[in-house]
Amino acid sequence: MPQAVHLIQLAGSDQSFPCADNDTLLRAALRHGIAFPYECNVGSCGNCKFELLEGVMSFCWPEAPGLSDKDRAKNRGLGCQSKPSGPLQIKLRTSEKYAPQHRPVRTTATFVSKHAITHDLSEFKFETTTPVAFLSGQYALVQMPGIAGPRAYSMSNVGLINGHPQASQVMEFQVRRVPGGHGSAHLFDQLAPGAQVEIDGPYGMAYLREDVERDILCVAGGSGLAPMVSIARGTFNSPKMQSRKLHFYYGARSLQDVCGLDMLQALSDWDARGHYQAIISGEPDTANLTNPYLRGFAHDAVAQSFGERLQQMEIYFAGPALMGQSLLKTLIDLKVPMDQVHFDQFY
Ligand SMILES: Cc1cc2nc3c(=O)[nH]c(=O)nc-3n(C[C@H](O)[C@H](O)[C@H](O)COP(=O)(O)OP(=O)(O)OC[C@H]3O[C@@H](n4cnc5c(N)ncnc54)[C@H](O)[C@@H]3O)c2cc1C
Numbered sequence: 062m063p064q065a066v067h068l069i070q071l072a073g074s075d076q077s078f079p080c081a082d083n084d085t086l087l088r089a090a091l092r093h094g095i096a097f098p099y100e101c102n103v104g105s106c107g108n109c110k111f112e113l114l115e116g117v118m119s120f121c122w123p124e125a126p127g128l129s130d131k132d133r134a135k136n137r138g139l140g141c142q143s144k145p146s147g148p149l150q151i152k153l154r155t156s157e158k159y160a161p162q163h164r165p166v167r168t169t170a171t172f173v174s175k176h177a178i179t180h181d182l183s184e185f186k187f188e189t190t191t192p193v194a195f196l197s198g199q200y201a202l203v204q205m206p207g208i209a210g211p212r213a214y215s216m217s218n219v220g221l222i223n224g225h226p227q228a229s230q231v232m233e234f235q236v237r238r239v240p241g242g243h244g245s246a247h248l249f250d251q252l253a254p255g256a257q258v259e260i261d262g263p264y265g266m267a268y269l270r271e272d273v274e275r276d277i278l279c280v281a282g283g284s285g286l287a288p289m290v291s292i293a294r295g296t297f298n299s300p301k302m303q304s305r306k307l308h309f310y311y312g313a314r315s316l317q318d319v320c321g322l323d324m325l326q327a328l329s330d331w332d333a334r335g336h337y338q339a340i341i342s343g344e345p346d347t348a349n350l351t352n353p354y355l356r357g358f359a360h361d362a363v364a365q366s367f368g369e370r371l372q373q374m375e376i377y378f379a380g381p382a383l384m385g386q387s388l389l390k391t392l393i394d395l396k397v398p399m400d401q402v403h404f405d406q407f408y
């Protein structure tokens with residue numbers, strides 16, 4: 062059945078965009094180049110709030126944690142969880158930094174294969190029906206059959222490289238099995254080669270800046286491995302970045318969680334320009350952790366290794382929100398300019 066399409070008007074501006082009734086306001090806006098602020102895209106962070114002035118809408122996930130009861134009472138909604146039931150007028154402050162570099166598209170994708178990275182982290186390969194133009198470090202939404210709401214997963218394969226504008230039909234995700242998690246259980250236990258999912262992307266602002274002439278620090282925690290591996294792959298593949306050094310810090314809970322080095326060592330020139338450091342937070346003091354491991358947390362290790370030299374680096378990080386907040390505080394304390402810092406927190 063064809064979808065009804067409604068016009069969404071931004072109050073106080075001449076901007077408007079069409080939104081199908083099976084799309085969300087945030088994603089439809091980005092598909093039309095409107096710089097709608099957001100971060101997680103899955104109802105958790107609250108960065109996509111807007112106020113409904115006129116019209117009727119429905120909510121994909123009415124209990125989404127990104128919206129408080131106070132917000133609901135004030136007629137606010139989450140762009141990533143709101144669908145129009147007719148034309149709407151909304152109040153929203155757009156911000157140019159959210160204007161998409163490549164507009165998100167919806168496509169079906171076929172599951173091809175998976176391989177284990179650690180005891181609970183695996184890489185899943187999909188082939189999309191429509192090519193998707195994404196940048197290294199971005200993520201996509203994966204809608205699995207029978208699972209309420211899409212899940213955000215970052216691509217681990219290399220994105221578009223300047224001068225090679227070839228959209229990809231391959232998307233690889235590195236997913237951690239979350240105890241009790243519905244989406245990860247589906248991927249690990251039910252997906253057979255040939256199975257179809259829906260993919261919507263790309264999203265996210267933590268993409269590789271090829272034109273910046275600074276050495277790079279990537280910090281990954283847990284399943285934050287994927288976008289940082291993609292950033293590293295992009296850096297080593299970009300003709301513009303051949304003189305750039307890349308430091309890769311991986312925060313793991315225990316020895317069995319440490320990963321990523323083999324993927325980086327496969328990059329040509331890694332030995333000359335790359336540096337990998339694993340940091341382990343949860344092993345007992347009796348564990349014999351010596352070089353090449355550090356004990357502790359990623360944000361402390363980064364501060365001890367680089368100190369104020371971080372001010373001269375382009376910094377990317379991804380992983381659990383707790384790690385992200387600690388690292389962000391460290392970078393602010395060390396007076397790192399925030400326009401050199403790009404991150405996704407995994408809610
Ligand atoms: C930007 C971003 C990138 C991410 N990248 C990765 C990655 O590369 N690898 C990785 O392993 N994980 C990644 N995550 C985390 C991932 O999206 C999942 O949150 C995590 O895998 C747990 O999902 P689950 O289905 O197993 O757990 P569940 O507990 O079943 O689901 C948790 C997630 O589903 C959403 N959700 C729950 N119920 C509903 C509902 N009724 N309707 C709509 N949404 C609902 C929540 O917002 C939450 O994101 C990323 C998250 C974000 C925000």
Ligand code: FES
Pocket residue numbers: 098099100101102103104105106107108109110127139140141142
């Ligand atoms: S982007 Fe909508 S709640 Fe995070």
